[in-house]
Amino acid sequence: MSELITAELVDLDLSAGTKEEAARSLAERMVAEGRVTDLEGFLADVAAREAQMPTGLDGGIGIPHCRSEHVTEPTLAFGRSRSGIDFGAADGPADLVFLIAAPTGGDADHLSILSGLARRLMDDTFTGALRTAADAAAAAALVRGDEPAAAGEEPAEAGTAGSESGAGSESAAGTAAGGDSPEGSAADGTMTGNGPTAETPPFRIVAVTSCPTGIAHTYMAAESLEQAGRDAGVELVVETQGSGGFTRLDPAVIAAADAVIFAHDVEVREKARFAGKPTVDAGVKAGINRPAELVAEVRAKAERGEATAAAGASGSRDGDGHGTDSGTGADEGFGPRLRRYLMSGVSYMVPFVAAGGLLIALSFALGGYDITEAKSVAEHFVWTETESWAALLNQIGGAAFAFLVPVLAGYIAYGMADRPGLVPGFVGGSVAVTIEAGFLGGLVAGLIAGAVVMAVQRVRIPANLRGIMPVLVLPLVGSVIVGFLMFVVIGEPIAALQRALTGWLGGLSGSNAIILGIVLGLMMCFDLGGPLNKVAYTFAVGGLADPNSGSLKVMAAVMAAGMVPPLAMALATAVRGRLFTKAERENGKAAWVLGASFITEGAIPFAAADPLRVIPSAMAGGAVTGALSMAFGATLRAPHGGVFVVPLIGGPLLYLVAVAVGTVVSAGLVILLKGMRGRAHTLAPAATDAAVPGTGNERKAPATL
Numbered sequence: 001m002s003e004l005i006t007a008e009l010v011d012l013d014l015s016a017g018t019k020e021e022a023a024r025s026l027a028e029r030m031v032a033e034g035r036v037t038d039l040e041g042f043l044a045d046v047a048a049r050e051a052q053m054p055t056g057l058d059g060g061i062g063i064p065h066c067r068s069e070h071v072t073e074p075t076l077a078f079g080r081s082r083s084g085i086d087f088g089a090a091d092g093p094a095d096l097v098f099l100i101a102a103p104t105g106g107d108a109d110h111l112s113i114l115s116g117l118a119r120r121l122m123d124d125t126f127t128g129a130l131r132t133a134a135d136a137a138a139a140a141a142l143v144r145g146d147e148p149a150a151a152g153e154e155p156a157e158a159g160t161a162g163s164e165s166g167a168g169s170e171s172a173a174g175t176a177a178g179g180d181s182p183e184g185s186a187a188d189g190t191m192t193g194n195g196p197t198a199e200t201p202p203f204r205i206v207a208v209t210s211c212p213t214g215i216a217h218t219y220m221a222a223e224s225l226e227q228a229g230r231d232a233g234v235e236l237v238v239e240t241q242g243s244g245g246f247t248r249l250d251p252a253v254i255a256a257a258d259a260v261i262f263a264h265d266v267e268v269r270e271k272a273r274f275a276g277k278p279t280v281d282a283g284v285k286a287g288i289n290r291p292a293e294l295v296a297e298v299r300a301k302a303e304r305g306e307a308t309a310a311a312g313a314s315g316s317r318d319g320d321g322h323g324t325d326s327g328t329g330a331d332e333g334f335g336p337r338l339r340r341y342l343m344s345g346v347s348y349m350v351p352f353v354a355a356g357g358l359l360i361a362l363s364f365a366l367g368g369y370d371i372t373e374a375k376s377v378a379e380h381f382v383w384t385e386t387e388s389w390a391a392l393l394n395q396i397g398g399a400a401f402a403f404l405v406p407v408l409a410g411y412i413a414y415g416m417a418d419r420p421g422l423v424p425g426f427v428g429g430s431v432a433v434t435i436e437a438g439f440l441g442g443l444v445a446g447l448i449a450g451a452v453v454m455a456v457q458r459v460r461i462p463a464n465l466r467g468i469m470p471v472l473v474l475p476l477v478g479s480v481i482v483g484f485l486m487f488v489v490i491g492e493p494i495a496a497l498q499r500a501l502t503g504w505l506g507g508l509s510g511s512n513a514i515i516l517g518i519v520l521g522l523m524m525c526f527d528l529g530g531p532l533n534k535v536a537y538t539f540a541v542g543g544l545a546d547p548n549s550g551s552l553k554v555m556a557a558v559m560a561a562g563m564v565p566p567l568a569m570a571l572a573t574a575v576r577g578r579l580f581t582k583a584e585r586e587n588g589k590a591a592w593v594l595g596a597s598f599i600t601e602g603a604i605p606f607a608a609a610d611p612l613r614v615i616p617s618a619m620a621g622g623a624v625t626g627a628l629s630m631a632f633g634a635t636l637r638a639p640h641g642g643v644f645v646v647p648l649i650g651g652p653l654l655y656l657v658a659v660a661v662g663t664v665v666s667a668g669l670v671i672l673l674k675g676m677r678g679r680a681h682t683l684a685p686a687a688t689d690a691a692v693p694g695t696g697n698e699r700k701a702p703a704t705l
Helices: 019-032 039-052 108-121 126-134 136-144 170-176 218-230 250-255 285-289 290-305 332-366 369-373 385-402 402-416 419-434 438-457 463-489 489-508 511-527 531-546 551-577 582-596 600-609 613-631 642-648 651-685
Strands: 010-014 065-068 074-087 092-101 204-210 234-242 257-264 279-282
Touching: 010 019, 010 136, 019 039, 019 092, 019 332, 039 065, 039 290, 039 600, 065 279, 065 369, 074 126, 074 136, 074 369, 092 126, 108 218, 108 402, 126 136, 218 257, 218 285, 218 290, 234 385, 234 642, 257 285, 257 290, 257 511, 279 285, 285 290, 290 642, 332 369, 332 385, 332 402, 332 438, 332 511, 332 531, 332 642, 369 385, 385 613, 402 419, 402 438, 419 463, 419 489, 438 463, 438 489, 438 531, 463 489, 511 551, 511 613, 531 551, 551 582, 551 600, 551 613, 551 642, 551 651, 582 600, 642 651
Parallel strands: 010 074, 065 092, 204 234, 204 257, 257 279
Antiparallel strands: 074 092
């Protein structure tokens, strides 16, 4: 097993000007040492991770990192920049850059080493020593923990970057790593802090940290929270939910805790363990940058008796770490929170849409549109009759479709209030179906259900009654209130609005239809499968519940526009491959299939590497396709499927023409914009053989298109 970092993996004069150039420069050292097998593939994985959340940290640190199949063994490369490189940190550029590469099957030993480094980065003495290291060998030794960061400092303890102990337990490794180890760990069930006294028991906090990759931010947040706990004189223990699994806190430790802190950017696993306690819910960067605030906030909530039925269920969190406490959303705006709630419902609804909608569409292909009038297959089914099979598909698809509104409402409430919101949300969604309030009714019912449960959770109740809240009181009270409001108060106005919207879609024609097609095309291609894309898609699917000519045109335009971005990137890589990296050309081959299947996310690797050129190009093509689809009057009864449901499209030839025209427009714009960039660098002095900066794509700049 090679050392994690060697002198050859250190660059004390990193001259890169952008984070992409920095990642490429350090990754090239990994390739030279045989640690990375495919430079472009690895850089694509780094870019994809960076697109999830910036990797810059306060204090002048950048930690680009990823898990990649192109990495042979866990590896660190370190670069020191004189001018600084922007990694998205709030306090400015980073002068210390660590590129962390972990294989997809990284073993627990090396993951514990990486977590140890992450914790040591929170030590000013350690980072100060790196800034003054005289040579690459000394810097590598510091990172490995072979020598102390400053005279008189204790050597790195077991579990730091210089040790491989603690295998198999990321949580335990994270607690021990990096010196200044707190007393006890998550594994043994003890807590950190100044220690209890017989007279005044200490305030006890349990915390959970996690990030999308689970390599760096997870353990940095843990270290910061533990230090903040020591400074505040409280006992605090952290469960790090890293990339290789996690070691659960002892149930007795959780039971004894007075409060809970969640610092996470992915869902906390087994969150129900923390039910019934005052909770602060924040992004992982909040755990790194402002841990003392989180500790003070959760203590204040405990003093006010603000316990939740499901810890942190309704809390806000965002990638920048600005979300905060449960239910208040003090630092997160209303818009981002509302979007997160709605996306929770949409994400759970989409599988029902895909399965049910395609089954219904296939039933129409086999038995015609009159198949909806067929008898129940439970009463009449003939194995040799095509109509019986068509009826079977239609009725199964109809059963799946019947769940759309309840699932949407239930999981909107779940996104707001966790599991206690499910029952009121599903009840409200079912009422919306009953009173024919449709998708609008489901949206409103979900939001009301979540808000009601969150409000009830704020009621101060005796500790011995908290156990029955999530299983009895919250579902009961929430269902009664939501049902009353939907049946008696707001249900009928929403149903009237739904009928008006349906009528408007049915009457769409001429310029109105074309304008709507342009708007939907832009929305589908702006974030390539993100929230805005899902809003447009949900709007189209909602029309299928009560189809008319207008709603079927909307569904056709949405699917056509969503196919354009990956198809355009595939075409561009085929026509002008030299403008793209090797990894992008490989992704382009897959993008043909993804685009044809209506998987807009197939264009994400291209957008992550070059968003300023790819996204506007995709939006232009999507707008053209949406407008043409509407102008041609194409219709679609299937909510998914791409070219594989062409037989179910009304006006299929013109529909395919619309997709093809939009694809050519997007591909042409991408080629034009990338070619202009290439010409600009060709005209620069001594740029003929230079790497093209700003994109992470090192190649000779093309002189022409």
